[in-house]
Amino acid sequence: MVLRVQEAINEQVNNELSSSYSYLAMSAFCESQNFRGCAKWFRMQSEEETGHAMKLFDFLIARGANVTLDAISRPAPTYKSIAQAFETALKQEIEVSRQIDHLYELAFREKAFSAMAELNWFLTEQVEEERQVREIVAKFNLVKNDAAALLEIDKELGARSAEAK
């Protein structure tokens, strides 16, 4: 695997950890608003992103590449609303999809076939990640400020389990 591809995947390790950190900040925000279900959802999402980073980390190690960790930028500490936190999450997922597309394109151009196989999993995962968050954003748009409905969404998101993702 050429160095350019290794470095780009290394960069994605950092991007996934940034996502994780950002979701953790969203979780803390939801906790502060007593939306404990949403907080749990974001916390699990944060753990998932760490898992993505580790998947790429392990791939680089397996290929004999060096892993260099970079600084993670400071996530927004607060949001206008819970709904806005999810809107930010959706933007973040769309951005990650773009990053994965770029990575895949680079791997393709450089004929890094093992990297393409590894990234295939991420391409599929991003479709699912975007779909999930888009669905939640749509629900928040639908209920607006209806307190009972918001509590219902919180309950539903809090029921997220590790297997169901």
Ligand SMILES: [Fe+2]
């Ligand atoms: Fe991810």
Ligand SMILES: [Fe+2]
């Ligand atoms: Fe994600």
